[in-house]
Amino acid sequence: MSHHKLIIGNAMSMQEIENESVHLMLTSPPYFNAPFDYKDQYHNYDQYLNVLESVAKEVYRVLKDGRIAVLNIDDMLVNGDKFPIVSHATKIFVDAGFRYRDRIIWEKPDGYLRISRRSGVMLQNPYPMYFYPDNLLESILIFQKGKFDYKSIPKDVREASKIDTKEFSDNKWYMTLWEMTNVLPNSELEKDIAAFPQELPYRIIKLFSYVGETVLDPFVGSGTTMKVARNLNRNSIGIEINETLIPIIKKKMGFDEQISFLDKDDKLEIIIRNDKNECHCKNQWN
Numbered sequence: 001m002s003h004h005k006l007i008i009g010n011a012m013s014m015q016e017i018e019n020e021s022v023h024l025m026l027t028s029p030p031y032f033n034a035p036f037d038y039k040d041q042y043h044n045y046d047q048y049l050n051v052l053e054s055v056a057k058e059v060y061r062v063l064k065d066g067r068i069a070v071l072n073i074d075d076m077l078v079n080g081d082k083f084p085i086v087s088h089a090t091k092i093f094v095d096a097g098f099r100y101r102d103r104i105i106w107e108k109p110d111g112y113l114r115i116s117r118r119s120g121v122m123l124q125n126p127y128p129m130y131f132y133p134d135n136l137l138e139s140i141l142i143f144q145k146g147k148f149d150y151k152s153i154p155k156d157v158r159e160a161s162k163i164d165t166k167e168f169s170d171n172k173w174y175m176t177l178w179e180m181t182n183v184l185p186n187s188e189l190e191k192d193i194a195a196f197p198q199e200l201p202y203r204i205i206k207l208f209s210y211v212g213e214t215v216l217d218p219f220v221g222s223g224t225t226m227k228v229a230r231n232l233n234r235n236s237i238g239i240e241i242n243e244t245l246i247p248i249i250k251k252k253m254g255f256d257e258q259i260s261f262l263d264k265d266d267k268l269e270i271i272i273r274n275d276k277n278e279c280h281c282k283n284q285w286n
């Protein structure tokens with residue numbers, strides 16, 4: 001039986017979550033003013049970094065010692081300027097106290113539909129200085145709070161969480177390059193959300209948490225992390241500022257009336273805060 005808590009509010013504060021009560025944090029923050037999904041959302045880049053800074057501090061507070069925080073993020077091209085989000089986010093997490101552990105590159109298939117075809121400039125102007133590559137990559141940044149005590153996990157829990165080494169090898173989890181197909185923007189439950197594919201939380205949750213532990217996603221969107229946590233017998237906490245996503249999250253997790261494909265005793269608790277829809281940014285959600 002697993003327990004899931006959805007908090008509708010601003011992740012800059014995680015007031016409902018106790019110190020050192022979370023075993024893994026995994027999230028994909030909004031991409032700074034991304035042309036497709038978050039156009040003009042923040043007044044400026046500093047305001048965006050400020051949100052990441054508060055979240056990093058809160059994640060450090062709620063995460064148990066030795067545990068992992070994972071950010072799926074990438075540099076963002078906005079109106080012709082590239083913002084170095086990966087390096088700034090890394091600095092923000094290191095300044096919050098984390099050790100920088102690894103960077104995985106996520107490669108999307110060649111035909112990825114959403115990228116702006118910047119490379120077309122070269123076809124129209126086949127001369128030096130007109131080179132603007134199309135981006136098929138995102139970063140998966142892995143941070144750690146101190147060092148993990150491997151002996152702290154009971155033997156039965158360790159065995160129940162064992163990783164299938166065939167899957168690990170066949171799907172090349174062992175490399176710093178992960179090839180994963182992205183979610184298409186018009187998919188039923190992810191429309192306008194910039195969701196990541198289930199494969200991403202699937203790998204991270206298997207690699208960095210044990211059965212029965214608690215996984216946190218502070219920018220939970222359509223609830224992909226919570227769904228996969230439930231499937232893998234982990235508890236979850238999701239924070240989402242946009243209240244209108246509640247039905248989508250419930251449906252994705254299998255908590256709407258019609259579908260109940262997993263253990264009926266699993267619980268979803270929903271907390272709606274007063275700061276819901278206040279994103280400390282330009283556009284508010286109503």
Ligand SMILES: C[S@@+](CC[C@H](N)C(=O)[O-])C[C@H]1O[C@@H](n2cnc3c(N)ncnc32)[C@H](O)[C@@H]1O
Pocket residue numbers: 009010011012027028029030031051193194195196197218219220221222223224225239240241242279
């Ligand atoms: C990139 S999406 C996450 C998508 C998610 N990984 C999924 O698979 O559906 C980022 C989400 O963060 C939410 N968000 C933006 N600012 C927030 C904040 N300050 N606190 C909580 N959620 C926020 C947005 O509404 C959006 O749903």
